[in-house]
Amino acid sequence: MTLTTSFTNIQKYMPVIGDMSIKTPIAYRSTRLMASLVNATQMTLGEAYVQGLEIPDSLFRAIFKTSMTLFFQYCPGLLAPYDWVLEESDKLAESSRELMRVQYDLPQAMLNQMLGDWSVIYPKYSTGFWQGGATTLEEAQMHMIDQVIDRLGITDGDNILDFGCGWGCVPNYILSKFPNVRFTGLNLSHQQCEYMRQKMEDPTSYLSSGRFTLYEGDLNEAQFTEKFDKILSIGVFCHVGNLTGAFQKLASFLKHDGKVLIHIITVKTPNNMSSGFTHKYIFPHGRYWNYDAVPSCNRDLKTIDRWYMNGINYHKTLTAWLERFDAAQDQVKTLDYAMDYGKFRRIWRFYLLMLGTIFATCDGEYNGNGQYLLTHT
Incomplete structure (x- = not known):
């Protein structure tokens, strides 16, 4: 018996350690009980x-x-x-309307202050890439999108779908680089869509070039008459409960020789993970898929390459957001958050501090970002 086989056998019977999917019923139930206690402590x-x-x-x-x-x-x-963290759910997107309410439809002025709002780099709610030498948040976000351009192989003239396009930062930046690229943005957040509609009327914005089309809606309902050369999705799959179904939908939008790039928060642990605090206050039904989850779903799309972005990049991004959030209190404290601002501020400080620390733990080697390049199977 090899050492690996021996450890796998031990994992079956021992609670807490190793892969949850191979445990005996007793070990599984014991681990779930201890996980609930850990969650209760964090929530307290x-x-x-x-x-x-x-x-x-x-x-x-x-x-x-x-x-x-x-x-x-x-x-x-x-x-x-929670048990639902460990497996795919029946729905492509879980709690999507609630997510828009508590997260993406917050006062735009607050989000602009925290995330940054520059001439080409609009608010972007995902990690920047700092390991390439960036010294500011704006540079880190540019470097991250440059990395996406390179890995997805974007060329001038491509017709691209951005699934979950946020405030249009990625399309705007890429349109500024390629004069013949066309973009379609798909987004469920009404607040974010309103931001982009204003930019589509602003002659200084590349979203007003006539090469950007916006659809307000979710993936479950989306239908397009044309197929795309490239599809990208940055950050959205933390809110997708069913990878298999989502990939089937994206594959139906993709040309036969097209490519998809998915960028998500990921963990190099045997199973997916989540947080009770962020589930309640920040990302309803959000989960971090384990690093092997995307390649394991290869029915309609298959992974042909993947990269792990060290968590130190997100640690630096979250630290920059927290500093900007703290510095903007006088400008944002009078906005409407549908709750007392003091409570809102402390919820968000806890969230930014917690995630910023978690990404830096173990030098960023366990919790970071995964990027996956996929094509038709």
């Missing part, structure tokens, strides 16, 4: 912080860095607080 801390508990940022980071190091390296089964 989170709710106390939201209600006004004063914790210095340095102590906050130390608590999460210490605990997450243990979870990543030794107890990954405790990072999935």
Whole structure:
């Protein structure tokens, strides 16, 4: 018996360690119970912080860095607080309308301040790429999109679909680089679509070039009369519950020789992970797929290449967002958040601090971003 086989056999019977999908019923139930206790502890801390508990940022980071190091390296089964995190669901997108309400339809002025809003780089709610030498958030976001252009193999004249196009940052930047590229943006957030519609009327924006088309709706309902040379999706698949169904839908939009690039938050642990706090306050039904999840779904689209982007990049991005968020309090505290602003501010500080620390844990080797290049099977 090899060492690998022996460890696999041990995993079946031992709670907490290893792959949840191969455990015996007793080991599985034991791990789920312990995961619920870990989640309850995190939620207790989170709710106390939201209600006004004063914790210095340095102590906050130390608590999460210490605990997450243990979870990543030794107890990954405790990072999935709910059973639904571990498997595909029946729906392509879960809690999508609720997600728009609590996350993407927030006051635009606040999001502009936190994420940045420049002449070509519009607000972009995904990681920047800092390892290429960027020194500012704007540069890091440019470098990240340049990386997407290179890996997807975008050429002038391509007809591209952006599934979940945010505020149009990626299409705007790519349109600025390629004078004959055409873009279609698909987005469910009404607030983000309103931002893009304003840009489509602004002659200084590349979204007004006539080469950008916007569809407000979700993937479940989307239908297009033409097929696309390239499809890209940045960040959206953390909110997609069924990879197999989503890939079938995207494949129906893609030319026979077309390519898809998916960029998601990912974890190098045996199973997917999530957070009770972010599920309640930030990303309803959000999950981080494990690094092998996308390649394992190859019925309609197959992965032909993939890359892991170290979590230090997201750590630096979240740190920049937190600094900008803190610096903008006087400008954004009077906006309408459908709750007391003091509570909103503490929810978001907890979220930004927590995720920023988690991505930096273990030097970013466990929690980062995955990029996957796919074609028709």
